[in-house]
Amino acid sequence: MIASEERVLIVGAGSSGLLIAQVLKKAGIPAAVFEQDTSPTSRHRDWNFGIYWAQSRLEECLPPDLHDLVKRTQTDPAYEPSPDEKLNVFNGHTGELMNNLPAPYSMRIRRRPWLELLKTGIDVRYGKKLSSVSVTDSGVTVCFSDGTLETGTLLIGAEGAHSPTREFLFRSSPQEAALLSCPIVTTATLTTFPPEIARELAKLHHRHILTFDPDGLFVWIGVHERTSTECSYMILISWESKEDTGLREAGSDAILADLKARAEKLAFPFKDAIQSVPDGTRAWHARLSYWPTKPWDNLNGKVTLAGDAAHAMTFHRGQGLGNAIADAAEFQACLSSSNNNLVEAVAKYEKEMWARGLEAVQVNLENTIALHDWRKVLLSPFYRAGIKRDSEVGVGKGGGLEENWKGSVEGDKGELFDE
Numbered sequence: 001m002i003a004s005e006e007r008v009l010i011v012g013a014g015s016s017g018l019l020i021a022q023v024l025k026k027a028g029i030p031a032a033v034f035e036q037d038t039s040p041t042s043r044h045r046d047w048n049f050g051i052y053w054a055q056s057r058l059e060e061c062l063p064p065d066l067h068d069l070v071k072r073t074q075t076d077p078a079y080e081p082s083p084d085e086k087l088n089v090f091n092g093h094t095g096e097l098m099n100n101l102p103a104p105y106s107m108r109i110r111r112r113p114w115l116e117l118l119k120t121g122i123d124v125r126y127g128k129k130l131s132s133v134s135v136t137d138s139g140v141t142v143c144f145s146d147g148t149l150e151t152g153t154l155l156i157g158a159e160g161a162h163s164p165t166r167e168f169l170f171r172s173s174p175q176e177a178a179l180l181s182c183p184i185v186t187t188a189t190l191t192t193f194p195p196e197i198a199r200e201l202a203k204l205h206h207r208h209i210l211t212f213d214p215d216g217l218f219v220w221i222g223v224h225e226r227t228s229t230e231c232s233y234m235i236l237i238s239w240e241s242k243e244d245t246g247l248r249e250a251g252s253d254a255i256l257a258d259l260k261a262r263a264e265k266l267a268f269p270f271k272d273a274i275q276s277v278p279d280g281t282r283a284w285h286a287r288l289s290y291w292p293t294k295p296w297d298n299l300n301g302k303v304t305l306a307g308d309a310a311h312a313m314t315f316h317r318g319q320g321l322g323n324a325i326a327d328a329a330e331f332q333a334c335l336s337s338s339n340n341n342l343v344e345a346v347a348k349y350e351k352e353m354w355a356r357g358l359e360a361v362q363v364n365l366e367n368t369i370a371l372h373d374w375r376k377v378l379l380s381p382f383y384r385a386g387i388k389r390d391s392e393v394g395v396g397k398g399g400g401l402e403e404n405w406k407g408s409v410e411g412d413k414g415e416l417f418d419e
Contacts, residue, residue: 006030006342007152009142011130011165013037015321016307017158018118019061019328025121026063027335029342032152033119034128034144036159040116042126045284047188048075048224048234049315051107054322057329066120073113076207076226081105088204089383092211092219095267099383108207109321110225130159133168133303140302154342155303161289163309169296182288182314184368185245186238187259189283190224193233197276200269201233211270216240216372217262218316221273235274237262238288238316240372247285255283288314290365293357295350301343304350306331311357314368317382323360327353 008024010017013035024031037043051058051070059067071077087101129145133155140155157165161179170177193201201209201221208222220236237259247255256277263274291312298304307324331349338344363381370380377383 005153007032008154008156008342009034009140009150009152010156010158011128011142012157012159012163012307012309013040013115013119013124013126014158014160014307014324015115015118016309016324016327017156018115018122018124019058019325020156020158020306020331021122021124022063022066022118023061023328023332023335026332027340029335029340032123032125032150034130034142034150035124035126036129038127040112040119040126044282045188046110046112046190046224048108048110048222049321050318051109051325052103052318052322054325054329055105055107058325060329060332061325062118066117069117070109070114071107073109073117075108075110075223078226079107079207081107086205088209090204090209090211090267090270092213092217092266092270093215095270098212101383108222130164133165135299135302140299154301154346156306157303157309158306159309161291161308161312163305165303166291166296166305166309169298169303169305176294177291179289179291179312182290182365182368183240183242184238184288184314184372185241185247185285186236186288187247187255187283187285188234188236189256189259189277189281190232190234191277191281192230193273194276197269197273198231198233201273204269209270211266212371212374212377213265214374215265216374217266218371219263219266219270219274221270233273235259235277237274238368238372240369241287245285245287252283253280255285256281258285259283288368290314290361292361293354295354298346298350301346304346306353310353311361313361313364315364316368316371317364319360319364323357326356 006029008029008031010021010031010033013033017033021031021033083104085103085106087103088097089099089101091098130142131145132143134141139151139153141149141151142155143149157163166177211219216239218238222234224232224234247258260275263271293311306327311323313320330352334345334348367381370376371382
């Protein structure tokens with residue numbers, strides 16, 4: 001039963017926030033989403049991410065008419081997901097094929113059209129940066145930087161890895177909410193390739209390739225947007241650097257020059273693809289970070305977290321979006337089993353998500369560190385299990401955490417990628 005005064009406030013119009021809003025809409029519970037960006041296109045960059053094991057759970061979150069449109073948000077909208085799909089892994093120095101990892105029915109999704117689809121029928125308000133939260137016996141009130149106030153019965157913080165809502169929940173011990181820094185840094189850019197290079201890449205895989213090498217460089221080159229007339233690509237590299245690289249402060253031109261220099265030892269066509277990126281192309285750089293999920297006091301069911309706010313993880317196994325989808329699907333299941341009682345549903349949701357989130361963060365951190373150490377690549381969760389969900393991997397369980405470098409998170413609070 002839905003109380004007449006119930007209203008859910010969701011902070012963050014990323015995947016988890018919008019999916020939970022769709023779940024609440026299906027349940028008939030009023031909700032509004034508040035996003036700090038001034039518009040859906042205010043960010044200078046777009047990117048893409050994968051949906052793997054979470055596709056069945058996605059169907060639980062969306063009405064059939066929206067679910068039927070998900071394929072249109074793919075990097076290649078004409079691609080029909082296949083049971084035989086593979087992820088091809090190459091030795092970056094020799095060009096040798098190292099592995100074909102099963103990726104049945106996997107989809108690569110462009111973030112902008114994906115979020116545009118998810119916000120269909122949802123009350124989304126832009127330019128709303130969270131400033132403060134206050135909780136009373138009757139509900140929760142949030143204040144935004146523009147001075148406006150909103151009141152509801154439940155606040156869901158889904159604003160990404162640098163979550164103000166998480167900081168509020170751990171306000172008595174701020175360090176408990178702080179992101180931890182990883183010794184791995186990453187650079188990314190979007191570009192087009194000369195036709196001859198695009199053809200060579202397509203011979204290796206029709207959508208994407210990735211490489212590892214003895215120098216510890218990870219490379220991903222994949223289709224970002226394919227139309228009937230042209231194709232753009234996303235290039236992403238990562239490597240270990242315990243020291244501050246200084247690249248973020250140096251700016252885009254320096255980042256791109258460093259990207260091309262790091263490609264010098266790569267085999268054809270990986271080197272040629274990266275070094276063909278036109279000068280002046282925008283590039284981004286960041287240090288990876290994570291937050292091991294831990295229980296919080298939800299203040300009698302009035303405040304909770306979802307998505308990267310609840311389990312910020314490194315990206316090398318493509319598990320971030322899957323866990324955001326799982327959060328929304330689990331919330332839907334908990335609402336259903338609780339007869340739409342929000343307090344009861346939040347408690348059930350958190351019990352499942354806390355365990356799943358911690359496992360995902362741990363396994364993905366172990367994997368990220370291993371992928372940049374040639375001695376450990378073949379034993380990494382990714383190489384052994386591909387993009388299976390973390391509970392199926394059978395490794396990790398925090399084993400890699402003690403290897404983590406305890407440095408600070410460099411740069412500003414913008415994430416290079418989020419869900």
